[in-house]
Amino acid sequence: MSERTFTIEDLKRILLEGAGAEEGVDLDGDILDTEFEELGYESLALLETGGRIEREYGISLDDDVFTDNRTPRSLVTAINTQLETLVAP
Amino acid sequence: MTARAVITGIGVATANGLGVDDFWAATRVGKNAIGPVTRFDASSYPARLAGEITGFEAADHLPSRLLPQTDRMTRLALVAADCAFEDADVRPGDIPEFDMGVVTASTSGGFEFGQNELKKLWSQGSQYVSAYQSFAWFYAVNSGQISIRNGMRGPSGVVVSDHAGGLDAIAQARRQIRKGSKLIFSGGFDASICPWGWVAQIAGGRLSTRTDPERAYLPFDADANGYVPGEGGALLILEDEHTARERGARTLYGEIAGYGATFDPKPGSGREPGLRRAIEVALADAGAAAADVDVVFADGAGTPDLDRAEADAITAVFGPGGVPVTAPKTMIGRLYSGAAPVDVVSAVLAIREGIIPPTTNVECAPAYDIDLVVGQPRPASVRTALVLARGHGGFNSAVVVREVD
Structure with missing residues (x-):
């Protein structure tokens, strides 16, 4: 299995596919440190997003991944940490 | 009040x-x-x-x-x-x-x-x-x-x-x-x-x-x-x-003046279906007499037994051929929960324009004593309209829509 990384671009794509974008929110703007709630994503949108990440990357996320990681930057870091443990021997 | x-x-x-x-x-x-x-x-x-x-x-x-x-x-x-x-x-x-x-x-x-x-x-x-x-x-x-x-x-x-x-x-x-x-x-x-x-x-x-x-x-x-x-x-x-x-509302399309709802008796009981009572309750609620109603928007189920029941209920209240009846849903099909609200829209627009939209494709069977508006729209002075709807399993509802002065 080749090493995969999860980027902000991946997150934006998955957010758009699974939950769309709130009116007046530009995902291409500087959103890394903006909380998901402020970006217009409530718990169901995040549940859907988490499910899509799990499917695409073959990982299983903790139930509290979105309460522990309230911003895109934090989530991207958390997912990458988990992906690294996958490929570690 | x-x-x-x-x-x-x-x-x-x-x-x-x-x-x-x-x-x-x-x-x-x-x-x-x-x-x-x-x-x-x-x-x-x-x-x-x-x-x-x-x-x-x-x-x-x-x-x-x-x-x-x-x-x-x-x-x-x-x-x-x-x-x-x-x-x-x-x-x-x-x-x-x-x-x-x-x-x-x-x-x-x-x-x-x-x-x-x-x-x-x-x-x-x-x-x-x-x-x-x-x-x-x-x-x-x-x-x-x-x-x-x-x-x-x-x-x-x-x-x-x-x-x-x-x-x-x-x-x-x-x-x-x-x-x-x-x-x-x-x-x-x-x-x-x-x-x-x-x-x-x-x-x-x-x-x-x-x-x-x-x-x-x-x-x-x-x-x-x-x-x-x-x-x-x-x-x-x-x-x-x-x-x-x-607030200076632009258009007062009409008033929801009366409403009646009944439930049919148990199937096989031989008792009369509930639609006539629903109509009478709605008229009473609106303080309207049968003669005040200018048009009936029918449920129009399209099966002989249900058409018979509806025609009988209308005739019982309004008399043979006593009121124009129409079912414009013949143009668009039956819309379930959307059907009657669409008929209410047609009713207020009929009031506004003074025209009854037609029941399309239909020739009224001689067995029904109703004045069905078929083929062409009918010009008419409409102040009060009755909208009927029946739901699978015995629901009957009627609403009286009236012009706002």
Whole structure:
């Protein structure tokens, strides 16, 4: 299995596919440190997003991944940490 | 004095028109919109005709945030709600949020959304099912989404009684106006022309299996052989008349003046069905005599036994040929929870224009003593209209709509 990384671009794509974008929110703007709630994503949108990440990357996320990681930057870091443990021997 | 509930805004979407103007331009002249099912391949199903809405692109009207979480019926309802607000010249926020509510009817819920997710469940596994399946196919979802989108946090809910629900919801909205709400959205939308929804409708046993669009849905005709389903519906903004006048409402389309609802006796009892009593209750509630009614918008089930029951009820109240009767839903099919709200729209537009839209394709069977308006629209002075709707399983509802002076 080749090493995969999860980027902000991946997150934006998955957010758009699974939950769309709130009116007046530009995902291409500087959103890394903006909380998901402020970006217009409530718990169901995040549940859907988490499910899509799990499917695409073959990982299983903790139930509290979105309460522990309230911003895109934090989530991207958390997912990458988990992906690294996958490929570690 | 009891508050009068008046209609001040309309949003409508049917196979023969999106928006009030298009809908009425088609309906007043009897433009048929029933045709072969195109939303999926229905060639192997016994019923193959529908009244489909074409040219509706949800993405043109709604933010992308709403698209992954909405069934087609909800998208139509949300856009109709926007249109109704515009028509009423009210913007969300003009009225305090707890003074505005949403009471819609539903028959099917979001079948197409549900089908897609269940298909993923069986073919790919539970982890592929959308998180939005948790509500997107619910009966109450249209009320909920309209409420959220427009910040309406007053009394809200959903009524489920098949076709009758479209009137029952309007009556519930009127109750909330009388209890002090300033504005209530009401009406209904159904849209389940997808394989799963289709099978469910076929199982009801009353769909026409004809393939000629002009010979398939023929209420009160000697050749009646079932009905053709359609998709769509209407949303009405109801306001307390004083509130509406105070804010200078542009149009007072009509008053919801009377309502009656009854339930049929147990099948096989031999007792009279409940529709006549529903009509009488609605007239009494409106303080109207039978002679005051200028037109009846019929339920128009399209099966001989139900047509007979409806014709008998109308004749019992109004006398043989005593009132013009019409079923414009012959143009667009039966819309379930959306059917009666669409008829209420036709009723207020008939009042405004002085014309009764026709029942299309039908020749009234001599066995029915009713004055059915067929073929051509009929000019008439309409001040008071009666709208009838029956739901599968014994629901009967009647609403009296009256001109506002």
